[in-house]
Amino acid sequence: MRIAVFSAKKYERTILDKLNEKHGHDLVYFETPLEVGTAPLAMGFPVVSVFVNDSVDRNVLKQIATGGTKLVATRSTGFNHIDVEAAKELSIRIVRVTDYSxxxxxxxxxxxxxxxxxxxxxxxxxxxxxxxxxxxxxxxxxxxxxxxxxxxxxxxxxxxxxxxxxxxxxxxxxxxxxxxxxxxxxxxxxxxxxxxxxxxxxxxxxxxxxxxxxxxxxxxxxxxxxxxxxxxxxxxxxxxxxxxxxxxxxxxxxxxxxxxxxxxxxxxxxxxxxxxxxxxxxxxxxxxxxxTGHQAFFTREALETILNTTLVSISDFAAGRPLANEIDAS
CATH class of the missing domain: 3.40.50.720 (NAD(P)-binding Rossmann-like Domain)
Incomplete structure (x- = not known):
C-alpha cells in the first residue's frame, strides 16, 4: 500500500525501511508536517501517516479525502491533533499507537x-x-x-x-x-x-x-x-x-x-x-x-514499537482485517 509519511525524520526512515521489509508497503517520506498548505502532497495516497504536531483538522481531512485517503495512522498515543469527528464524517479511519514503552x-x-x-x-x-x-x-x-x-x-x-x-x-x-x-x-x-x-x-x-x-x-x-x-x-x-x-x-x-x-x-x-x-x-x-523538545518518548525500544505498530495497523487495513488500534469517534 502507498503511504505518505509526514514529519518523517532521518532516524524514523532508517527504522521504518528495515521494519517495512516484511510488510512491503510503498513508503514516501515528507519531512514537512501535514497541514493545510502541504495537504496536496497526500493526493493519491490511500494512507497518510502523521506525528503529534501535524495538523489533521477538518480542512486538511477534506483535502486528503478528496485525494483518496482512507486511513490516517498517527505515530503517537495522543490524537488531539486529529479531528476525529470530521474523519468519521469523511469515512476516513484513524489508528494510533496505544502502547509503546x-x-x-x-x-x-x-x-x-x-x-x-x-x-x-x-x-x-x-x-x-x-x-x-x-x-x-x-x-x-x-x-x-x-x-x-x-x-x-x-x-x-x-x-x-x-x-x-x-x-x-x-x-x-x-x-x-x-x-x-x-x-x-x-x-x-x-x-x-x-x-x-x-x-x-x-x-x-x-x-x-x-x-x-x-x-x-x-x-x-x-x-x-x-x-x-x-x-x-x-x-x-x-x-x-x-x-x-x-x-x-x-x-x-x-x-x-x-x-x-x-x-x-x-x-x-x-x-x-x-x-x-x-x-x-x-x-x-x-x-x-x-x-526539552518533546523527547521523553525517544528511546530505541519505544521508537521501534511505535513504528512497528503503525505498519501492522496499515497492513491490517490493507488486508481488510479488524483494526486493533482504531480510534472510535462514537
Missing part, C-alpha cells in the same frame, strides 16, 4: 525532576567555564517528600513506582483508580491534596476537561516552592500562569518536555533564526526552568 517517558520525567531539583544543567554549564562554585546549586532530598501524580495510567504508575523507590510519599489524582498504583503505596486524594505535594508530575491525556488543568487557581493552591514536571501534553499547563507563579516564587521550578504552542517550534532546528514566540522566550530565561 511507558518506561521511556516515566524515566525521562524522573530525569527532569533530578536535573531541576539538583540544578544539574546549571552545574554543567558552570564547570565547562571553569567555575566550580556551589553557591546557587542547592537542592533537596527526595526521600520523605510528597510527589503528586496527575494521571495514573501506565506511565504515571511507572513514574510513581520509581518515586516510591526514592522513598517518596506518592499521591494520585485520577477519575479512575489504578489497583497497581495503590499496590505500590499510592494514595488517591481530592483536589485539596495538591497542597501536600513537593513535586507535581503530569501524566494525563489532553482533553477539553484537562486543558489548562494547571492554571492560576491550581498553582496558587500548591505548596509554595513546589516543582512541576510535564512530559505529557503542553496544553495541560497554562504557560502564562506558570510564568507568573515562577516570578512570584510560588512555583519553585518547572521542567517540561512539551509546550502548548510547540507545533511551530519542536522537531525543527531554529538555532539560526529569531524565534517569534515571546512566551517560550520568557520561559527559558528563568534559571529554574528546564525545557
Amino acid at each position: 511507558p518506561n521511556s517517558v516515566a524515566e525521562f520525567a524522573v530525569g527532569l525532576l533530578l536535573a531541576l531539583n539538583r540544578k544539574i544543567p546549571r552545574a554543567y554549564n558552570r564547570t565547562r567555564e571553569g567555575n566550580f562554585e556551589l553557591d546557587g546549586l542547592m537542592g533537596f532530598d527526595l526521600v520523605g517528600r510528597t510527589v503528586a501524580v496527575i494521571g495514573t495510567g501506565k506511565i504515571g504508575t511507572i513514574f510513581a513506582r520509581i518515586m516510591a523507590g526514592f522513598g517518596c510519599t506518592v499521591i494520585g489524582f485520577d477519575m479512575y483508580h489504578s489497583p497497581e498504583f495503590e499496590r505500590i503505596g499510592g494514595r488517591y486524594v481530592e483536589a485539596e491534596g495538591l497542597e501536600e505535594a513537593d513535586v507535581i508530575s503530569l501524566h494525563c491525556p489532553l482533553t477539553p476537561q484537562t486543558h489548562h488543568i494547571i492554571n492560576a487557581r491550581t498553582l496558587a493552591r500548591m505548596k509554595r516552592g513546589a516543582l512541576l514536571i510535564n512530559t505529557s501534553r503542553g496544553g495541560l499547563v497554562d504557560t502564562e500562569a506558570a510564568i507568573d507563579a515562577l516570578k512570584s516564587g510560588q512555583l519553585g521550578g518547572i521542567a517540561i518536555d512539551v509546550y502548548e504552542q510547540e507545533a511551530g517550534l519542536f522537531f525543527r532546528d531554529l538555532s539560526s533564526t529569531i524565534i517569534p514566540d515571546d512566551v517560550i522566550q520568557r520561559l527559558v530565561s528563568f534559571p529554574n526552568v528546564i525545557l
